[in-house]
Amino acid sequence: MTIEFDNNLPIYLQIMNYIKLQIVTGSLGPGDKIPSVRELASELKINPNTIQRTFQELEREGVAESRRGLGRFVTSEDEKIMSIKKEMASELLERFIGGMRELGFDSENIVKIVAESVDGGGREAGGTKRGTTA
Amino acid sequence: MEQLLEFQSVSKSYGKRTALRDVTLSIGPGRIVGLLGSNGSGKTTLMRIASGLTRPDSGTVRASGHEPGPVSKASVSFMPDKPVFESWMTVGDTLDFQRDFFADYDPGKASRMLDFMKLSRKDKASSLSKGMQERLQITLALSRRASLYLLDEPIGGVDPVSREHILNALMDFYEEDSTIVVSTHLVADMERIFDTVVMLKGGGVVLHEEVEQIRIDSGKSIDQLFKEVYAEC
Structure with missing residues (x-):
């Protein structure tokens, strides 16, 4: 996963947009598992709390849902x-x-x-x- | 929640020069905090007081819940801005020292970090290049399962490759729920790994804010804000 970040804009919004783009283009399919906070933080070299916020926002918007003990998944609603x-x-x-x-x-x-x-x-x-x- | 680092009206002078001026600061668990400031702004003094190497003239300090001293040192891992090893030491010797002094030393983590940093136990510590010495320093600091890590200028004066390596190590080897305080003036390189920044100027705290909030409120990068705050320095 590679993102060109712009440090002048909130990073969590940029990651949200990136994940949404992946969903829309199909590289993340409906119901697919989303990497964990730790995995994504380490991969993108971004602060884990920022990643956490990204996921919270994605959940709030209904784009992602977390299942207890299983992790986070892309919504399966078309x-x-x-x-x-x-x-x-x-x-x-x-x-x-x-x-x-x-x-x-x-x-x-x-x-x-x-x-x-x-x-x-x-x-x-x-x-x-x-x-x-x- | 319990705070991992607390400064209450802390001041420190060296002769006539004021190094810290009435610093009050509180940092909780699970954070990566950038301690930013130009040279001479008090970053190292703050680190040394938090780690128990220097005593403040006034004010109270709690690191990992304790007054800085032997008890706090058992759960606070400090990386000074200058190498600490003796000239006869190999990389392995420096790790053995760390093991002997600190109960929270984790040999498995140390080995993984050595591999990651491309360091060999047999290498002589003092003949390593500056970049490799910094890598060793960060390996020593992160080889412990501490609750608070204080890293003084971990990427100061190293080449971009070592810089990258050190940043990656920070993200891969940090302990969840622990807090890392990193002092630096290389803001652009590091701002994405911080969730909070504290800016010191003339020994006082001029800003303590979450980085995403700064970006939302000002539309500026932390580097940009940093340059504005220190423009007259």
Whole structure:
């Protein structure tokens, strides 16, 4: 497991996002066991209390559940996994749209650029941008 | 819960120079605490008082529940910032000393750590490189099953490879429910293994806070905050 951490942001949030990403992409399947605090702390070289907090938050959100004496597991509810996916997608979108607005694109142009880019199989963004602003 | 390290209004001067100024501090079990400060901010004095090597001028100190002395030393493992071995000692000799002095010495853990650190019992301690000497020092400190570990500058002046090794050893060999206090000025390298930091400036505590809380409140890394706090030093 490798994560590029940003020391300016809470580490527990970064690990949460990383685990969620693993769940969404399927490298951690529904009902899979999650490493223990000790294992993850040692693997990521992160303070065990920070890892503990990550797990507490994941449990609070219903993403993980702990079973007495057995450890922690990824939720097996498909609905929950779908909602993580949606949540991550909306975060991506928000960032993207925010960035595009900063560049001066209005809603209509953003939709147009996205549509063109998707149709064109991901043509180079620079080319597309020039095309629409001209 | 019982506190593992308690300072109550502790002051210490060396002649006219104040090393610690009215320090009050309380650290519980199961923590890895970064004791941060620039050179001369009082880190080593605090460590030496906690470990019983130096007596404070005023104030009270409890380490692992006891006044620093023979009783506290049985459950407090201190790693000084300078090597402690004699010139004739091999790596094995230094571990044997540790075994003879401390009942909580764990031979199995010591062997695993030697392997991990790529140290050999036969090597002469004083002819090891600086990086390897630091590795030996940390091995000695962590070879005990103590309740409180006081590590004074464990990665000061070693190359990045040894640094990495020492950090990994800390994460792999710490005892659950024990507390490690690590003094350092190399904040960027170590901040991820801390859950709490204490910043000392001019002998006084200027900040005692959980690292994640600092990141949430300020949006800054501990290294960044450290640089701001010590900007005028």
